[in-house]
Amino acid sequence: MNIEKGKITGQQLLFLIAGFVQGSVLLIDFTVGITEHQTWMVILVGLAVSTPFFLSYVMLAKRFAGMNLVQINDMVYGRFLGKVVSLYYIFFFLLTLSFNIRDVGELYITFLMPDTPFVLLLVVFTATCAYAVSKGIEVLARVSHLFVFIGIFVIISTFPLLLDQMDFSNFLPFFELPFGKIFQGVHIVSSVPFGETVVFLAIMGSLNNTEHVIKRTYSGLLIGAATLLIVAVRNIAVLGKTQTIWTSMSFQSIRLIDIGTILTRLDFLVGIAQTVLIFLKCSLFFYALAVSLSQLFGLKSYLPLILPLAGIEVVIAATVFQSPVDHAMITQNAGIIYSIPLMFVIPLLSLLIAKIRGLPKFERGKGT
């Protein structure tokens, strides 16, 4: 029995995915420290590398229409091994959600509200996400296009204002960095914004119609990727070599806008857009976590788990890293390595097993 009764349309899924990827705009900073002025290339290569894996998530969801991640794992790997695989995913959702909640806290404490207690920011943000999740996936899906348009509006409207500060020689020389650094950068990009879309395996079961789902989901991914690319190009062109010394390149480049001393300090726009988009991303992770856990426990509803999970998330977010530098260092190594199997191996393996065993038709034929 699926735990979610709400249904979303293909178009809403498109905006959910676009907003989800846009929510990682600030996280490309993890890559910038390694790949510097070649980050734009890394994003393109990361997108190309992630595409087959992303399509495997969508094809898996399409094959097991109406089922969530835990149900798919149970059916493909059996009841025991399926639960172990699901626990691995739940652990990933739990940790990634806490990182993203922490990102918001760090964003506010560093740039917007430095005197506010850090934990208070985490509590308020997590409570807002918990409220959104309690309303169900339908509500989030219905407002997702607004979030995406806010993100696009901020990027498109600030880009021309920075044109006079851009120096396109900052992109040179091409292919300067060693292969190892490029490889690590591609791994970060294909894991953090793109690979994390594996969370949609817990959401796509709510699709009301799986027709054209591949086209729509991939369009969503492309919108998100285009946003990341524009931001990366803008930051490189404006900040050049200095971009690696800033905590947040997006904030720093937007701060440089100065049109006749009237249009200045527009970094609050980045703050608004990022808050809204990370809120969408966190809510989707939170929803996937609550639904997967409830399905694993065999509950009728995920609602009773939301508030205790929010409490756990706040404490993990507050204690998981000591500083933004610690955050970046761990994400650039262990953070992306531990999630390799669940992003790049298990979905493809599930699809292969499902094809070989003729799932789920075979199981349906048995009346299960």
Next chain:
Amino acid sequence: MIFLLLIYALIFIINVPGLVKKKEWRELTFFSILYIIAFTLGLLYVLDVHIPSPMKGLQYLIVDILGIKYQQ
């Protein structure tokens, strides 16, 4: 500390009466387990007790024990 107690009292009031009324004992059991974990973590945090980071554990396992890492 007072805020923590207030928040958790509120969470209890929001969830438990409804679950008891509907006799959803399974939901109540798993709610209680997560509630106790969340409250304990919150209490440790408020009391300034060091809470080990799961990422530090993973970092130790992957980088230090298994030796899988990117060269800096």
